[in-house]
Amino acid sequence: MLKRLFALMLARLDGWADRLYGWKWNPLYQSGAIVVLCLAVMLVTGIYLLFFYRIGAPHESIVRIDAQPWGGRWIRSLHRYAADLAVAAAVVHALRMFLQGRSWGPRALAWVSGVFLLFLLYVCGWTGYVMVWDVQGQLLATEGARLLDALPIFSEPVSRTFAGAEPLPSAFFFMNLFLHIAIPVGLVIFLWLHVSRVARPVLLPPRSLLWTTVGLLTVAALLLPAPVAQAANLLRISADVPLDLFYAFWLPWLRDTSAPAAWLAGTLLVAVLAAVPILARPRKDRRPAPSVVSTRLCTACHQCETDCPYDAIRVVERTDRRAGKVAWVNPAHCVSCGICAGSCAPMGVGPPGRTGRDQLARVRDFVGGDAYRAGAIVVVACGRSGGAGRGGSNTRRASPDSDRAGEGPARFPVSCAGNLHTSVVEYLVRAGARGVLVAACPPRDCWGREGPKWLVERLYHEREAELKARVDRRRVQVAHASAFDTRSVDRALREFAAELARLESPAGEDAIRIDTDCEVPEGAGEDDAGAGPRGPSGVVSRLLPGALFRRWPAGTGRTKARGE
Template sequence: MKLFSRIDYFFDRLYTWRYNPLYQSGVIAIFLLLVAIATGTYLVFFYKVALPYQSVERIQNQIWLGAWIRPLHRYAADGSVVMAGYHMLRMFMQKRLWGARTLAWISGILLLGTLFFTGITGFMLVSDIHSKVLSTEIARLLDLLPLFSEPISSTFNGPLPLSRSFFFAILFIHISLPLGLGLLLWLHTSKLARPALLPPKKLMWGLLSLLLLVAVVLPTPLAPNADPHAMITRFPFNFFFTFWLPLSIKLSSLASLSLFIFSSSLFIAVPWLFKPSPEKQPAKSFVHEKSCTGCTSCYKDCPFDAIDMVPRSIGHGSAFVAKVDPSHCVSCGICAAACDPMGVGPAGRTGRDQIRDMENLLKNKIRLKETILVMGCQQSIAWPESMMRNPRFLFHTISCAGGLHSACLEHALKRGIAGIFIVSCPPRNCINREGPKWLMARLYQGHESSLNPTIDRDLVCVSPFGCMETLRAMEELKMFSEKIKQKHSPDMSKLPEKECAMEI
């Protein structure tokens, strides 16, 4: 994980967290896929199934369009599968793969596999020596399956060139598979509220410009035509789609197919292989129905569509109350911060629990008016020991910045804390998707369950940091501390206390 953090830090320095491509690997994969589909639409109009190699050659010789659209199509497809693979690896390293996220993981593996096979069929359409070796090897593997009455590998080993019906079938598959990608993408995001499907516009234009530049400067070469009479001993292969081809040729068809089935099964089984034991799993959110006012705030804010509004069964008040679906809940705790009466959230992390924990933290502290409370998301930076021992700062770790209830901040300021410095993940790298977004909305934009309007917002600072940005965080904390020293702090004891009693 440290390696990923260092890479993130490097890209943060280059692009800032707003445009860090590694934080947006999934949506970049979708964007590059759309570029591949758009360029492929142009290419298909010039492709002839009767003369596959010659038609690709003619496209290659179109100086003003085909000469750069074909490499753009190739590089966009390469980039899409690379970013999809990195997205999968990132989710694995962040442990976002079990429980409510199981469906997203499995559909993501199917998405990657379908994208992978779409690219393979594209290479088969070229009818060069790479295409022939690839088609022959796939036919050799398919012969092991009970799909055909006669071995199909003999079709690729005869003295005659492949028929137009073969290329028509491959072209049909190549065009049809993106429709399946659309359905899988819908399934992949079906448990998310407000799923992001495209990167920011500036990043999209930057990526497209980079692809165009690479396509013009480094056009994709066209391998020699496949001669049915020639023995192919050396052939080019694509590092992203056909990297497996040299190894597969050397193995027996049974060994190659077994390796493919085993690796695919292993990827699909990951959510169950790495699922923590029940006692180590975080508690799911719950709703105290008698406290629920039916305001729909938690229902609207939940990033995972885990909360529904259902008819009230006990108590009086609103006709509908919130209800948590445990199969969708990932225990992010964002609903706890959304609830003004503090009646929803994971066990031990509701608004009332947060106020109780804050009181325990401050109970025996002295000279609070000279102390800065530093609240940090557990996924963000790790403070050095020298800072932790500094009596000027009081550190408190929270599970997610988005789950921090504004009443907890009010309570700390009422008790005399000089200022509050909140460290969150970069918004586009939050493992709970929208934690920093809702925190900022409640503190500064008047969102539901917002911070008391009488509180001076200068006493609260929210800053996003990556895991490796400790030095920058220390600098900003020291600057905030100096600012608080110079600021005349109002008497917070006159603020009204939020009611924390709960009717059982």
């Protein structure tokens, strides 16, 4: 309930940000990439700072860097602000993934590695502040030592190092510097793990947003440079400390807490965060089933393998009586995004109930039903876009303007526009729809990562499973809008209607036959069930129900499969 409320709030925030920045520039959609950008900024500025940092006199060297007339101060501030923004963006990213239900199942590895990434970022920030050796660094060091002393690891109390009887040895600052440099190497390893389950990971934001972010950080560093706090003094108890709340928000709480209690609280927090993939997953009967491959229909064209945003599909040798290869879905990697359903020309792959053939069956029913009227515009509404009504989920009935006129657009709800097979659009246009407006979610925020991108490619750029040349492209349009951005959809609809008004009335066909590339013969479905290939890990691919396949002509092949 609470999660749903927060998810709605997030969607509304996305809507506002979309209106201000447009979906291409919305930084909320780029939170993960912004973290990587900040890490890159920290790396560059950190290399510069390393040239001037002295382990023998840490605070003095920071003061000297700060006094450099041309660079030191703002570069140090840029390093610090980039570190702060990295934490903020990482938290936003984690919240988004959690609230959008993208933290369980095959995405569990990304979630858990993300938790470790955040942890490493914190440890790195901790060592960074200790490097400065100001009062905040002293507090972080002494509190850290107190926490370590509670563990049965060190034979002598680490805190004795900070007793103040002797000056701190350079070896301590050397070790700290080493950790500050070594931990980012761990960050890179975990980052690789974090994106290892996705194809074509987007590691940096679009160039315009990238330079804007770097520019804003630089301006902030120039205009509001981070001051250098008072030098640490071990014989003083730090009463007035300037805290960086991104990294040290917990310090005031920790000071009043015993070390075992702090460890307990920290361990519980990490355990809960790491257990999110288990806690957040839906009940077994509500989990979407992974995609399945019809070995009868699959022509091993590799398109689903290419398009799958989660690298869940491989083309493997057939194990049935037929020669050649066949697609195989790894259920452990498949998130059931359904992108493959839209990218499969023969409609042989997709989540159960959402394959191209299922979509065709649905659109046939839709055209034959009351909701559709020949000559109307059909809005194919993605459940996560503004086309589905405020907040998405296809709660919208029709556009308010058109309701009044009584001749508004017909709405054909779909779970995801990225799943949409082009034959559905073809069917609607050939059935006499004045135009088809596909209301999709913003490409940067697609639940299936790359759905809208591939949809546009298929509709306009001849990507495999393309919209056939016979379909008038002027009658097809795509609008991107987040769940609460109904205005953008309405505006796109108005503009589209104006464009369509200049075209002649569409001539609907009575008997529409869509070229499903490979048709299944009657009763072939039963045979199909036993013909599943074994994938590299030996898992038998699950198959579509036989009832889905109706006709199957002899002699199938990839060339024939194009149907052109």
